[in-house]
Each structure stands twice: as C-alpha cells, then as structure tokens.
Amino acid sequence: MSCKVRLMEDGSLDEEPLTLKEIAYQKLCNNLDIISSCNESGQRTLNTGIVLTNEICDAFLENYQRFHRPLNDRVIHLFNDTARTSLKIVNLRYSTLSIVGLETLMRHKLFALSMWYCDKITVHSHHLLSHYGDSLRSLELGISSHLLQNAEPNEKEPVDFQLTCPHLRRLVLNGVVMHHRLQFAHLQDLSHLDLTSCVLANFSLEALVMLPNLHTLILFNVWPIANQLHAICCLRRLCTLDISISSSGNGHGTYDLPDQTLEMLMDNLRHLTHLDISGTNLAGNGVATKESTNTNTKTEQHFGPTDIPGLASRTQRPLQFLGLYHTAHWACKRHDIPALEVAGDANEQQILTAARYYHDRPVLLTRVLNDLYHLFRFENCKDIHTALDVVLCAMDRHLKFKHMQISGSATLFYIVKGRDRSKFGTLLRNHIIRTLLNGMEKHLTDDTMLRNGYLTLTQFHMPVDVLFEYERLIKILLHGVSKTEQEGFVQRIAIYLLNTLACQVDGRQKLFLGELGVVSTMLTLIKDRLTRSVFDDVMEVAWSTMWNVTDETAINCKRFLDGRGMEYFLKCLNTFPDRDELLRNMMGLLGNVAEVKWLRPNLMTQEFIEVFARLLDSLSDGIEVSYNAAGVLAHIASDGPDAWTIKTPTRQHVLERMVAAIERWNIKSERNINYRSFEPILSLVRCYETPQCQHWAVWALANLTQVYPDKYCQLVEQENGIQILTELIEHESPYCEIKRIARLVIEQCDLGMERMVEG
Secondary structure, eight states: OOOOEEEOTTSOEEEOOOOHHHHHHHHHHHOGGGTEEEOTTOOEEEOTTOOOOHHHHHHHHHHHHHTTOOOOHHHHGGGOOTTTOOOOEEEEESOOOOHHHHHHHHTTOOSEEEEESOTTOOGGGTHHHHHHGGGOSEEEEOTTOOSSSOSSTTOOOOOOOOOOOTTOSEEEESSOBOOTTOOOTTOTTOOEEEOTTOBOTTOOGGGGTTOTTOOEEEOTTOOOOGGGHHHHHTOTTOSEEEOOOSOOTTSTTOOSSHHHHHHHHHHHOTTOOEEEOTTSSTTTTSEEEEEOSSSSSEEEEEOSSOSSGGGGGGSSSOEEEEEOTTOGGGGGGOSOOOEEEEESSSSHHHHHHHHHHTTTOHHHHHHHHHHHHHHHHHSOOSOHHHHHHHHHHHHHHTTTOHHHHHHHHHHHHHHHTTSOGGGBOHHHHHHHHHHHHHHHHHTTTOHHHHHHHHHHHTTSOTTGGGGGGHHHHHHHHHHHHHHSOTTOHHHHHHHHHHHHHHHTOOHHHHHHHHHTTHHHHHHHHHHHHHHTTOOOHHHHHHHHHHHHHTTTOHHHHHHHHHTTHHHHHHHHHHHSTTOHHHHHHHHHHHHHHHTOGGGGGGGOSHHHHHHHHHHTTOOTTTTHHHHHHHHHHHHHHTTOGGGOOOSSSOHHHHHHHHHHHHHHSOTTOOOOOOOSOOHHHHHHHTOTTOHHHHHHHHHHHHHHHHHSHHHHHHHHHHTTHHHHHHHHHHSSSSOHHHHHHHHHHHHHHHHHHHHHHHO
C-alpha cells in the first residue's frame, strides 16, 4: 500500500497533484459520450472508428473507479468488441457487474483479475474460469466476491470446482470452503497463495508440497491448522508465512506447546523472511523452558538473546517482518524481538506497520484504527502523514464495514482538530471530506457515524472547503436533521452545519436548498417543538436557517408561506414571547418575505399588521426586532393605499408609529445582520409616494455605512446608490429629515473612497 499523503517542504500535508494523463482520464470518465454512445437500455457502445489500446483500457477501468463512478454492466459493455479494445489487468471494487459483465471482461483473456465487494457475482459464474482462465497469472477473489463460494454467510458446503488456470502465479481466495478433491499439482507456476478465512474442511495442505515455486503462504484466520503444521514444514522454499488469527478470544490461535511449535517452524523453514503469528500464543510468555540435566523437573530462566523463545535461531539473522499484533502475553511489547519490522500495538511505529500490512483485513484493520484513535486522543502521533494515509486508505477500501468507518472518522477528527487548515493542501482536504461523506452516506442510519463525520466537518472552513461536494453534503445534513433522535446531539450539530452553509452561499445554492426541502424540514422541526412546548437551540437555528435560505430567494419565501409558516410564527411569538434570538430570527425571515412584491398580499391581514406594528416598540435584541418590523411594514406600505386592504389599523396610523420608532433608534447601533445587496432598500428610496418608506430606507443605509463603512460604503457605490440618493435630495417630496440622513450616507461614502485612495 503506497503512501499518497506527502509532507511538503513548507510543513503542510498534501497529495501529489494529478498528472496530465490522469486529468485526461478524469475528463473521459465524466464524459463517456466522447468515445461512446448509449442505447435505450443504457448500454455503452464504442463509437465507430475508435480503437483503444491495452494501456488505455486498463487505465480507464482503474480511473473510472478511482473517480468514484459506478462500474456496472452498462459501462463494461464498452469493451464488448475485443478487436477494438484490450484488457489485461482488471481490478474491481464495489462494482455492480453481473455474470454478463464479468464474461465481457474475461473474453479479453485477462492476465490479472481482482474482485472485492462485487456482490452480484455468484457461484453460478465459476464456469467462466474454466472457459477463460487459461491466460490468468493472478486471481484475487476478495470479500463478497462469491465466484467460488455460496453467498449465504452460514453456508459452509463446498462448491465443487477446480482451478483450471494452469499458469496462475498468484492466487487469493477469501472465505472459500476447500473440498478434498481440489487439485493444486497442476499449478506449477504458483508462487503466492492466500487462503484468508478459508475453511479447509477435509482439504490437506500436503497438496501444496508439489508446488516448486511457492514462496508465500497466507493462512490468516484459517483454523484449526495444528494438524497441518507438518505439511507446512515441508514447504521448504517459503519466504513468507502467515498463520495469524484475528482474535484468540474463542480459543483459536492457542497452541499446546507454543515455543516448541514455533521453533519447529523455524528449523524447517529456513528461508523465511516474513512471519505473522498475530492473535496466537506462539510467541510464548517471554520465558524459556529447558530440561534440567540432573532431575526430571523443569526450570524456568530468562531467555537471553531474544524474548521470543521459538525464534532463538533467528537472533543473528532477524526476520524482515514479524506480526505480533494482539499476541498472547503482549509479545509485541518485549524488548528483544528478532525482526526489523514489527506489527503490533506497543507504539506508534508498530500500529502504523500493522495498518499497512493488514490493509485488506477489515475486521482486524478496524482494531488497528481503534489503536490509532487512542494514540491521537491520549498521546501524540509524530508520523501524521502516514497515519492520515492509512486511515483514508482503510476507509476508502472498506466502505461497507461500519465499525471501520466509525473508527476511521473518529481518528480523522483528532488528526484534523486544532490544526491550521492551511496545513492541509486542497487535494488532501478534498480527499478527507469526500471519504467522510462516503462513509456517512453508506451508514446514514448510524448516529455515531454521523456524529463523527459532522464533528470533523466543523473543523473545516464552511462553505469554501465543501463547495465541491455541496449537494451531497446537504442531503446528508438533512437526513441528520430530520431522521435522528429528537433533541439529540447529531440533530443539533447537523442543523448548525446546515445553517452555516445556508448563510454563506449564493442564490443558486439557496434554490437547491429549497428544492431539497430545507424549508419544509425546518417547519417540521418547529411544529414538533410547538406541539411539545419546547424551546431549544434547534428551534432557534431552524428559524435562522429559513432566514438565510429565503434571502433574495422568492420561491423559498413562498415555500415558507405554503408550509403554514405564518401560523407557526404567531404560535412561537405567543408561546415563547421572551426569546430575543428567536424573535430576531423570525422577523429577519419575514423581512425577506416582505421584499417579494407578489407575496406581500399574504401579509396583509389585520392580525399580522397589528403584530408588526406592536413589534415596532420592541426593545428585544437592541434595535433588531423593531428595525425588521419597520422594514416589513415599509415594504407593505410601498405598494400604495390601494394595496392596504384592511380597515384597522389604518395605513396612516402604522406609518406614524413606524416613523416614531425610527426616530428613537441610535444611528450608531451595531447590527446583527448581513446584506449581500441593497437592491430592496434602494427600491424603497425611490418610493416618493410614501416618504415614510424612504425614511426607513435611508436610515438603514446611514446606519450600516456609519458602523461598517469598509463593507457597506462600497456596496452603496456598486449598486448606484449615490446617484439614487442624490436624486432623492433634489426631489421636492421627501421631508427634511429624510434628506439630512441621505446626505450622511453620501458623506460617509465619500470618506470611504478617500480612505481607499489613501490606502
């Protein structure tokens, strides 16, 4: 497993940028119409006149999966014509191809085939090996690739098959029940055999003795093998032997004479360089036992050259690798271990080594990631770039394993937490976020996974860092808001993130939020809390989120009204009258609704107008509630006397109260509001028929430019505000106070321009 995360010269972490060739493949994978056409059933067919070489075909399949595209029968049909396409090395992971797609691939006389998590491949496909296996040099059937086994997890009946692939050099099987008739003698080229989690039943490893080139034998999670040890000892050319077990809690991996057993293996397999005895007791208890020369009793003495008695013969010729992960008596923590590299859980180096060696053992790898998590949480990890790489690799390779995703995401949180975001390059940052979203999307119903993912995402800069996956993230957040436990932490962190994203994005993304049902989801949350008479931060943020998504987005304002939003507004006002933040958020939202001319008639009821007029006198949250109430009334009044369809309160009475409120406000009041455009306010500046509306508008501009000149003076200039205000001053209709305030705005903007020139 190669390390892709690099420590850059400036101390930051990043991944190698895509090469020009990889960029070309990415473009091709995202635009298959460049080379193919699609029929009615969705099958892809290579366009006439196009011929793809073997190099291009192999790389296309690899990159198509790398860039997270679903590889299925319809896409694989591209390679149906073996005269114009050529495949040699095919690695499939999480592909939904069926026997049809597999046969299309195998007709190319493959050199190497690897399949992991290809759930639709069943035992009914195993005849393809007989028909097309003659060319295979490497065959890897990983987890959930049921070519040679029954798909049912408890089905242990062997499938009657023969490996009719005479030229195989590398064979990897996972969970296959080996029947006693299975022949290996004809596989004379076989050098690497991996039988991870296979059931030997009546199969004897003596069948391997006739393989002259076998140098690697992996028997991970194969038990019992005590009765097979003598056969293993006959494989004298072995350089790599793995007889490890993922857990010894059920007695598996426990040998009666561990020291002698390991010594026997060492005496017979003198070419071994890599040995894995993880999960077993073969490392002994760290104490050597020998017969006394004078008595029949046994005495114990501390072993000198090595703390692992069975490896005494290797003290002068240490192994290149030794797996001691979760061995009995904590063998990995001993001092004198005759190996250059050790997989264990004693320290950071051993844990990272275990993660690299066990990258395709998801259950075991989950435990390793747990160790890594504790290392980051309670201690200190120095080799962060390697740790980050193994976590990302593990989560990417084993998406369906929930506990691995949970452990990995928890570790990612502690890796990312507190670190300057500039220390993560863009490519690496995107990889972390995409990996998190993949895990959350796959395990949406697990609150722990969602919690870990959400918390890690809060460490990034929103929304800038997530815009490349904005739509997918919104869907995951909406699920967390609406489907998780009421008042739970997951719901609170999800709505917080959702509000943050809604606050700082453009109109197109606000439209998308509305289309996905953000407004209706928020209203559902509010209705639930009103029903239970509960006020909490979720209700408060729900109103804030709707305030944000309705900003300059009329269709979302309509969604609010159509969803009984005004009814919930009144109920919240009556049920929680003393909640300042709630009132501010609700009135901010109604300010957005009031800016939409064709929706304003929905606000023209006696009940609503009386509420808005009463709120003019509110001291809640400084001037915010009073200010927003005046803004709502100013927009409603700007439609003219004919649009005022209620008898009481009268339009004139409300306008007089609005002016009285404006005259009470302090022009230097700091604000809790954010304008991206002054267009709605400037439209009221032109409302000469109703000067009171102009009064509110110029006061708003004056306040914002006085308190936040750097931000808002420029916005007034950009939106032609100076000319509009100048026209107002020269017009005869507005009264003097309006013109005085308008001059303040112009003067402040002139000062702002001078500051910019001086700067």
